Amino acid sequence: MTDNAALDVPWMEVNGELCKGCQLCLAVCPKSVIAISEKLNSASYHPAYYTGADCTGCGLCFYACPEPGAIRVTKP
Amino acid sequence: MKTYEKSGGFFPVFERKTGPAKDATHYCPGCGHGNVHKMIAEALEEFGLLGRSVFVSPVGCSVFGYYYFNCGNFQAAHGRAPAVATAVKRTNPDSIVISYQGDGDLAAIGTAETIHTANRGENICVFFVNNAIYGMTGGQMAPTTMIGQRSTTTPQGRIETVHGNPIRMAEMLATLPAPTYIERVAIGDSKHIMKARKAIRKAIRIQAEGKGYSFVEIVSACPTGWKMDPVHAREWLLEDMLKVFPLGVFKDESDSREEDSWLRRYDAYDPAVVDEYLDRLKSTLGDAEPVALAEDLHCKFAGFGGQGILTLGLLLSQIGMRAGQHVSWFPAYGPEMRGGTANCSVNVCGSRIGTPLVETPNVLVVMNQPSLDAFEKEVVDGGVIIIDTTIVEGRPDDKRLRPVLIPATAIADEVGTAKIANVVVLGALVAATGCFPRAFCEDTLRAAIKKRSLVDMNIDAFGRGYEFVKNAR
Numbered sequence: 001m002t003d004n005a006a007l008d009v010p011w012m013e014v015n016g017e018l019c020k021g022c023q024l025c026l027a028v029c030p031k032s033v034i035a036i037s038e039k040l041n042s043a044s045y046h047p048a049y050y051t052g053a054d055c056t057g058c059g060l061c062f063y064a065c066p067e068p069g070a071i072r073v074t075k076p
Numbered sequence: 077m078k079t080y081e082k083s084g085g086f087f088p089v090f091e092r093k094t095g096p097a098k099d100a101t102h103y104c105p106g107c108g109h110g111n112v113h114k115m116i117a118e119a120l121e122e123f124g125l126l127g128r129s130v131f132v133s134p135v136g137c138s139v140f141g142y143y144y145f146n147c148g149n150f151q152a153a154h155g156r157a158p159a160v161a162t163a164v165k166r167t168n169p170d171s172i173v174i175s176y177q178g179d180g181d182l183a184a185i186g187t188a189e190t191i192h193t194a195n196r197g198e199n200i201c202v203f204f205v206n207n208a209i210y211g212m213t214g215g216q217m218a219p220t221t222m223i224g225q226r227s228t229t230t231p232q233g234r235i236e237t238v239h240g241n242p243i244r245m246a247e248m249l250a251t252l253p254a255p256t257y258i259e260r261v262a263i264g265d266s267k268h269i270m271k272a273r274k275a276i277r278k279a280i281r282i283q284a285e286g287k288g289y290s291f292v293e294i295v296s297a298c299p300t301g302w303k304m305d306p307v308h309a310r311e312w313l314l315e316d317m318l319k320v321f322p323l324g325v326f327k328d329e330s331d332s333r334e335e336d337s338w339l340r341r342y343d344a345y346d347p348a349v350v351d352e353y354l355d356r357l358k359s360t361l362g363d364a365e366p367v368a369l370a371e372d373l374h375c376k377f378a379g380f381g382g383q384g385i386l387t388l389g390l391l392l393s394q395i396g397m398r399a400g401q402h403v404s405w406f407p408a409y410g411p412e413m414r415g416g417t418a419n420c421s422v423n424v425c426g427s428r429i430g431t432p433l434v435e436t437p438n439v440l441v442v443m444n445q446p447s448l449d450a451f452e453k454e455v456v457d458g459g460v461i462i463i464d465t466t467i468v469e470g471r472p473d474d475k476r477l478r479p480v481l482i483p484a485t486a487i488a489d490e491v492g493t494a495k496i497a498n499v500v501v502l503g504a505l506v507a508a509t510g511c512f513p514r515a516f517c518e519d520t521l522r523a524a525i526k527k528r529s530l531v532d533m534n535i536d537a538f539g540r541g542y543e544f545v546k547n548a549r
Binding site: 015017018020021022023024026027028043045057059060062063064065066067068069070071072073074075076 | 077078079080081082083086097099100101103104105106107108109110111113114115117144265266269270273299305306307310
């Protein structure tokens with residue numbers, strides 16, 4: 001994530017421990033830059049993660065996500 | 077820089093939540109409650125209202141609202157959130173009150189509270205999360221379950237002629253004149269979600285400006301109850317649910333309502349207005365200097381309906397009121413006007429009365445046998461127990477209590493009518509307790525008894541009861 005900050009481009013991040021793997025963020029992302037991890041988190045969900053490029057910082061994934069602390073979007 | 081992140085409207089850590097995951101909600105994956113929570117928390121924080129907000133959680137999946145919202149919280153009995161919200165708002169007019177409810181809570185067990193709160197135009201926000209099912213209890217049919225929709229209690233689908241039709245609450249409430257703003261939105265795709273956010277923010281603004289009642293119905297997915305994955309559930313919501321629950325604004329008078337217009341209605345509850353009413357009531361009894369009260373009276377009067385038990389309570393209350401004391405009168409009676417049981421509680425006190433209930437009386441009047449059986453044990457040690465011996469055969473424990481045995485109904489017969497036995501008892505009560513002077517009580521009776529032709533008979537009955545007790549000593 002520090003890479004994105006350094007590049008001064010928008011990015012989203014997922015707290016993998018809070019994500020319940022519902023995939024609603026994937027469904028709403030206009031750029032399809034979110035994917036689902038192969039790994040399980042400690043609550044036994046496959047969490048979403050940012051694939052690392054092309055996020056526009058639109059924030060739609062944040063509002064589609066039901067979990068208050070799971071997604072953070074930064075738009076410099 | 078713009079950041080979308082967990083709102084300060086939420087607690088940083090959900091300490092009240094049980095179990096290990098103190099950062100995550102208790103909701104299932106893909107549940108719409110989380111989205112709605114986020115929008116409410118965000119709005120309350122952004123508008124600077126958190127410090128005076130009160131979130132009323134219902135019974136249902138959102139019962140644990142107080143785990144999450146960093147403001148005042150109440151958890152209401154099932155369906156009663158709007159009634160609780162009404163109380164919070166009226167007692168704290170500056171508060172921002174959110175009544176957050178699901179469909180089972182709002183449209184089934186709480187239908188009455190929902191409708192009457194809207195009809196009064198209470199200045200609160202009701203956020204109604206409609207997912208067409210009882211989610212918390214495992215997916216039973218709700219009032220909003222759609223025709224043909226399967227649930228655990230409609231395994232073959234909801235049938236119109238058996239289960240009725242899904243209820244459209246937004247449309248129903250929009251027929252009422254009082255609500256300011258009613259809209260139905262959906263937590264579906266991004267377009268719908270952002271529209272829902274706008275509606276929620278608008279409702280909160282309307283309340284903050286004192287413009288009255290808002291109702292936002294939020295059609296929301298229950299992937300677990302619907303047995304669908306979250307993405308498919310939101311698609312189904314948009315395709316099928318919205319046919320039954322069309323989106324839109326059903327009422328919006330937010331522009332035409334005056335700011336803070338609703339708040340002024342609290343004038344009706346101004347203590348000065350209540351005092352004025354009580355003074356007017358008191359003045360009908362004629363002017364009198366305050367009369368001291370030897371001992372606070374906590375009375376229970378009990379007998380058959382028709383014996384004038386409730387009137388007896390009213391008369392003593394009026395005497396106490398005219399004497400400048402604090403009084404309360406609280407009736408309890410069966411559905412029968414005559415022949416049933418009746419009792420009332422009367423407090424006459426030198427200081428303010430906390431509750432009108434009298435659970436441990438120091439004066440008990442019994443005018444039938446069941447009342448003696450029911451209430452004797454409640455009387456405090458050394459308490460006065462007045463018994464109409466014409467009717468009641470039993471006798472109380474005279475070691476513990478101070479019995480006053482008087483054939484009140486027989487005396488009343490001599491006066492002219494058995495109906496006046498209650499006033500004979502009143503005379504006996506005044507003599508036995510020495511609460512107020514006889515002449516003062518008689519003056520009050522003259523003012524309190526509206527039918528002039530009956531005044532003399534009542535004074536006679538009161539005097540006979542009074543004398544009977546005095547002479548018995």
